[in-house]
Amino acid sequence: MNKHVSPKMNRRAFVIGTAAVGTGLAIGLEIPFGGPAVVRAADGSPEIGAWVVVRPDDTVVIxxxxxxxxxGSLTGLAQLVAEELECDWSKVTTEYPTPGQSVARKRVWGDFSTGGSRGIRSSQDYVRKGGATARVMLIEAAANEWKVPASECTVARGVITHKASGRTTTYGKVAEAAAKLTPPADVKLKDPKDWTIVGKGLLRLxxxxxxxxxxxxxxxxKLPGMLNAAIKDCPVFGGKLKSYDEAKITGMKGVKKVVKVGDTAVAVVADTxxxxxxALEALPIVWDEGDNAKVSSESIAKWLAEGLDDGQPAYVGNKNGDAKAAIAGAAKKVEAVYSYPYQNHATMEPMNATAVYTADKCEVWCGTQNGEAAFAAVLEASGLPAEKCDxxxxxxxxxxxxxxxxxxVRQAVMIAKQMPGTPVKxxxxxxxxxxHGRYHPITQCKMTGAFDANNNLVALHYRLSGQSILFSLRPEALQNGMDPAAFQGVAQSGEAAFGYSVPNLLVEHAMRNPHVPPGFWRGVNVNHNAIYMECFMDELAQAAGQDPLEFRRKLMGNHPKHLAVLNAVAEKIGWNTPAPQGVYRGIAQVMGYGSYVAGAAEISVTEGNKIKVHRIVASTDPGYVVNPAQVExxxxxxxxxxxxxxxxGGCTVKDGKIEQxxxxxxxxxxxxxxxxxxxxxxPSGGFWGGVGEPTIGVAAPAVLNAYFAATGKRIRSVPLRDQNITFA
Amino acid sequence: MANLTINGKTLTLDVEPDTPLLWAIRENAGLTGTKYGCGIAQCGACTVHIDGVATRSCGVSVAEAEGKKITTIEGLASGGTLHKVQEAWIAKDVPQCGYCQSGMIMAVAALLNEKPKPTDADIDEAITNICRCGTFQQVREAIHTIASA
Structure with a gap:
């Protein structure tokens, strides 16, 4: 249950609030494609189903x-719709429906959330159907006008033709009539081999x-009469705002108001x-930092290290055979401990939102990856029902x-609510x-591998200790306490499945959640899992006296798609040919977000600690490639x-606060x-994988493995900044 | 009050002399193409030209900028014709989120003004803007395309 959903919210708001935080329930999600009543866009042009608006000048709004x-998802999604619509790509433009409009129409546009590399793969089916539905309706409208069977009409680039009578018309001319038609119950999508717009490296829109x-x-x-706000939230997560001395800044230029924002923050509102x-910098603020002020990177590291101990409780995420027994009886054992730090997203544009609140309406303008979650936040913070928010x-x-x-978003509304009628940015x-990031979760990992007398890997114990994102952000998604996402890249099956067969395997997670709030950080749990597993794979290969690529290949016979991308990078980087003088190679593979990826790097190292990355080769099998230029x-x-x-990238903690x-x-x-x-x-077809995130997982291990090849030194901790290793 | 010459126009702005030029450009002159990224002259998102030199406008005060010729991203095109860097950026589809690109384009335009055919080493030395989306590969390709035109 979403803890932010207040009992005052109406059912519609509850549905959105629940779906927006990703419970997967998505109650009320319907994807209808229009109806007898013509729905019009803001400029009066008719909708042909919810996904397509056609203007009289033949412009198609997707x-x-x-x-x-x-x-690039905006362009890719438009390509998918346009492919089925058979419209003229040069006349395509796009627009965002608002979450408020979507809710008012039973979530006609489906899920707004844009994370987990889902932008295209989770929408492709229904947006293509949206395009196909509109095409059928537009052709039918032309056929009705000509009083010929629709089956005798063809369409290309938005021009409909009836060959037998030599007549043609355009989408713009029949759009009004098409909008009045009942959408077809079912539409057939094109075979990917017939795509002409999808699969092309078209320029972004x-x-x-x-x-x-x-x-x-x-x-x-910019809104008329808008004021600007700067904010400070308690720098110790979980701490509170105790007091501030407003008198010290009241005379300062441009200052309009000082407001408390919830229990934890204070904002100054001014003309600029x-x-x-x-003024905020000059405002004396007293924080009630609480017990978290005692936490440091050292105390977190110590707590996580304790979780690596077998005696501590842990969730099992992937298992076969009896790894512990096999390790105990093995001819040879290899063990290593790795760690990964907190990291900030550091988007180039710092967080911001503009809100205007009155008793009748609350509107927000902001960049967001999840319009519906932002909408739910507006409802919650404003206390207004869905029909009064957007x-x-x-x-x-x-x-x-x-x-x-x-x-x-919530903060912006809380500030605006204290200044009704005035827009505040x-x-x-x-x-x-x-x-105040939502940091990449912090983890450590102890791995133990065991070999038989012939240097075959017979057992692997992968013990992760550290933070769960779902525990903090989506507790309803935990499975009997376990965070299934913690095993991204080392999972038994699914969209982030382990790519090796090891006869005795134990993958487990000792969940330890420090007070620093974690978040989904491009690549998410794939990032550390890929470093741990792929660097350790190199350690195992070394222990077995085998080439890192050949060692992996032997374990990947049952994982042909993982193997195919690994082979692709090996071939491209020339793994089996000598590297240039002084240049060393590393390789890695992982599966994440439904895609299979691999990477290889060529680096040189000078003075033992200065790295120059000369080449990177990356391969991906996302099933289908909608726009190769954007994938690249x-x-x-x-x-x-x-x-x-x-x-x-490392955020360290001192006195409960982030130091950077x-x-x-x-x-x-x-x-x-x-x-x-x-x-x-x-792309091997038959499935839809994501693109934005998967390859990030192989970036670091490919370079770290090359660093070992160059120096004979294993780096088991990130970032290199803290190991005194820099770019050359 | 301060007089700033931005994109060929001299504006009298109600702004304190110690205000960073970035905020005078964004909030007083109302030209929001120049972006705030760090405020400490690290990231380059606020890069403008001051007397033709690529400069991080967050690190320059209004007082220091008075009497100088300031060009922002909005003033890079001339007479409705895009600057060659802007044209190349569109043709090569350089931006991803695009937030850093105003500053990136201004830095590249200044580089090309000084060195019309920059080497990779010249690019490495002159272009120090942060791009979190990671458009560097397209930035480099677009610069070379302009240089070889």
Whole structure:
């Protein structure tokens, strides 16, 4: 149950609130495709089903429910609709329906959440049907007008033709009549081999405004009479606001109001944000930090290390045979302990939202990865029913999982509610953003592998200790206390399945949840699991005296899709040929978000601690590739995010607070540190995997394994910053 | 009050002299294409040209900028014609989320002004903007495309 759903909320709000936090219940989710009554877009053009609006000038407006945040889903989803619609791609434009509109129409646009690399794979079926439905209706309208059977009509690029009579018309001309028709009960989707728009590396639909400064991000929203707010939340998570001395800043320029935000935060509202922030810096604040102020990175590390001990309770996520017995009786044993830190998403645009509240209406403008979750937050914070609330999505300056959370939306509404009728834009400083992330969960892992006398791997014990995201954010998704997502990449089956066959296997998780709030961070649990498993695989290969690639291949006979992507990178990087002088290679594979991926790196190391990454090869089998140009960009971008995390990304805790405050202490890769990523796409069809996240998992282990090849040293802790290892 | 010359126009703005130029541009001049990313001249999202030099506007005060020629992303195109960097960015589909790209484009435009045919080493030295989406590969390709045109 969502703890934020108040009893005052009506049923509709409850449904959304529940679905928005991802219980999977999604009560009330219907995907109808229109009806006899014509529904019109804001400009009066008719809807042909919920997904398509056709204007008289033949412009096709495709509705997009998932959020675009740079990953290209907006363009990919439009391609899927356009493919079935058979419209003219050059006349396609897109628009976001609002969550409020969707709720009012029984969630006609389905799920708005955009995380877990689901943007395309979880929508593709119903958006393609939306396009196909509209096509059938438009053709039928033309056929009715001509009094010929629809089966005699064809369509190409939005032009309908009746060959026998030589007549043609366009979508724009028949749209009004089509909108009045009853949608077909069922539509047949194209065979992927017949795709002409899907599968093409088309340019994105939303680029031009990003090059001129014209794109409106949340931070750019302007409303008449709008004020600006800066906020400080208690820097110790779980602490509270005790008091503040408003008199000290009352005369400061531009300051309009100082407001308490819940029990934990204070905000200054001013004419400009700079004035608000300047006054907030000058405001004396006393915090009630509570017991969490005693927590440090050292105390967390110690607590997690205790969880690696076999005597402590743990959840079993994957098991076959008897790993412990096999290890006890083995000819040879290898053991290693790895760790992974807290990391901040550090989206380029800090969190922000603009809200206007009156007793009759509450509206919010913000970048969000989950319009419905933001909507539920507005309902909860405003206390108004669904029909009096709405959320207007604007372009987010990065998401990476952070903007799936709604803390900043809730705060904006809580502030606006104290200034009825006045629009207020809340913007976090970068320092606030660093202090109040939803951090990549912290974990440690002890792995033990055992060999028989012939150097065959007979047992593997993978014992994870650390934080669960679901425990904090979706407790209803726990299974008898266990977090199934903790096993991403090492799971028995499903969309993040382990890619090796080991006769005796035990994968378990000692759940330990420090007070630092975790979140879904691009790649999520795949990130650390892939480092642990793939670096340890190299350790096992070394112990067996075998080549890391050959060692893996022997364990992957029953996992042909995992093996295929591994082979693809091995071939592309030239694994079986000598590397250039002074250059060393590493390789890794994992499955996540329904896709099979592998990566290989070529690096050189100088002075023992300066790494230059010369080459990266990545392969992915996401089943289908909707837009190869965007997939290539997502894969390359995932390596920048993943290697930034490996080299620089660590948030440490002191006195219960995050120590890093800005990009000077939490760095991110620059262009000089990043080689070209050579992407190999091997879509094998028959399933739909994600793209934005999976390859991030292989970025770090490929480089770490290459580092061992170069130096003979194993690095078992991230980030490299803390190991005194840098880019050359 | 301060007089700032932005994109060829001199504006009289009600702003304190110690205000960072970034916020005067965004909040007083109302030009929001220049972005806030860090406020400590690390990330480059707020890059503008001051007398033709790529500069992080969060680290320059209004007082320091007075009397100088400031160009923001909104002023890069001339007479309705996009700058060659903007054109290349569109043709090569460079931006992902796009938030850092105003600053990235301004930094690249300044580089190309100084070195019309930059080497990879020149790019590595001059372009130090953070892009969390990771568009570096497309940025580099687009620069070389412009240079070879």
């Amino acid at each position: 509705r997009i429910a998932r959020s675009e945040m740079g990953q 939303d680029t031009a405004d990003k090059t001129t400064g014209a794109m409106t991000y949340g931070i750019d929203v 944000w700079w004035h608000a922030k300047t 959320v207007h999505k604007v372009m987010p300056g990065g998401g990476f999982g952070r903007r799936g959370q709604t803390d900043y 809340l913007l976090w400083s970068r320092e606030e953003d660093m202090a 960009r997502q894969v390359a971008g995932s390596f920048v995010y993943g290697l930034s995390a490996l080299f620089y 405050t800005n990009f000077d202490t939490y760095n991110s890769m620059r262009i000089n540190e990043m080689p070209k990523v050579e992407t190999v796409m091997v």
